[in-house]
Amino acid sequence: MARRGTGGAEVQPGRRRRPRYPARYSAAALLLRGKRPWPPIWRSGDLRDSYDVVIVGGGVHGLATAYYLASNWGITNVAVLDKGYLGGGGSGRNTAIVRSNYLTPDGVAFYDRSVQLYERLAVDLNLNVMFSRRGHLTLAHSDGALRTMRWRAEVNKHQGVDSEVIGPAEIKRLVPALDVTGAPRYPILGALHHPPGGIIRHDAVVWGYARAAAALGVEMHQNTEVLDIATSGGSGSDGKGPGGRVTGVRTNRGDVSAPVVVNCTAGWASLIAAMAGLRLPISTHPLQAAVTEPVKMFLPAVVVSGSLHVYVSQTDRGELVFGAAVDPLATYDTGGSLAFAEELSGHVLQLMPGLGRMRLLRQWSGLCDMTPDYSPIIGPTPVDGFHCDVGWGTYGFKAAPVAGEQLAACIASGETPDLIEPFTLSRFAEGRLVGEKGAAAVGH
């Protein structure tokens, strides 16, 4: 059992730094700038041979961790390494839904902190992240689902999260496009309404964190692939594995020594952990999503149906963004399938029959690292200095701020904050799984 540390809002130790930005963004500046190129918003440069902290994975989790390490704890000698480009993995492929109406008290407290951080993120990062709190409806198509919604609503309200079960008439008033009659195969019997939920511009969050972290001194290194993790003293024959201590990473641009290495990857979490001699309770599945042509605004809330394996929201551009459950087959292959598009379309038409003439523009998929209890793995590992922020399944984007904040606190203080204590890797060996399955957005 790790030591209890500070949790929640007390993590700010009072030496918070405000980043100074290299460029000022405003509408007037856009007009005056003409054809001059924008200055780079994060530094790259040469990879140095030593850092205090090396973060593997330049997605929103890695960048948030780097930002909070620098801003909350003054640790700026940090490198973020990504084998591709910043935000090119799950951060750029998710459906950008933010909510905190989870089922377990641990989950609610954790994701609620994330929503609080998202609320003020635009101010903290000085970049408009376009957080639109338009409300979030989780539809219930059966008495059993309705019972779970009621359960979730009571857990949420108990912890101060705005969440309530509403009936078909209220659903129709909120989202007129939904078919709330008894005609569909899966009629809409009720919904869990979560007004603080909404969507956000995911790329802006990535760039905002990258820019703010870079302004505080963090280095971003793209096209820098980690090939191996150097450890010593481990239980394995090669010095890797539990009981060892991390000493650095080997990359395609040279060796880097660092006392702390953080695995912030999604999709490759098992492979990075294997470099340190660890096996994680993770299997990797692709999740497919799709977007339609843009139309006039008609969908004022995020609509989720677990039974129909679909969630849908309308972007500020007017496109409908659809996501689905993870593909049942564990694979790293992100090729999409026609079966997905067909099933998705059928399910969306069950919910909103008026969309029959809409056309899908494109579909894509991202990799989801699924854990047995539908909860992430954050914090220290049996390899000293090697931290994980992985296993984010289908819920990683909405948790990035709190995961980054709490992991930064964990790395800087050496203590595991209360908010992530339930989600450490040791829970599997200790047999205390979290059990968030009932509240995963879409049935898995």
Next chain:
Amino acid sequence: MLLVPCPHCGPRNSADLTLVGESESRPDPSATTPVEWRAYLYEEHNPAGWTRETWYCRLGCGRFFVTERHRGQNRFRNPPLGAPDESARRR
């Protein structure tokens, strides 16, 4: 669509089968510690390369079998012998 080479039915759509999981020999329950047992239950190799897997031919012959699949490219090799090995486990 992914075709899975069932040793009894021939190639079938993967939707007809269930991937049970990585094929791994089960430790003796009476001789393992809880920690070792949980490691067997939860931990995965999850490679982006070749791995041995147990499949269940759900809508076909209803039998378990072991095969090897490349999880990065979704290719199969070593068409299996047919008998489910002792490690086949239900989830």
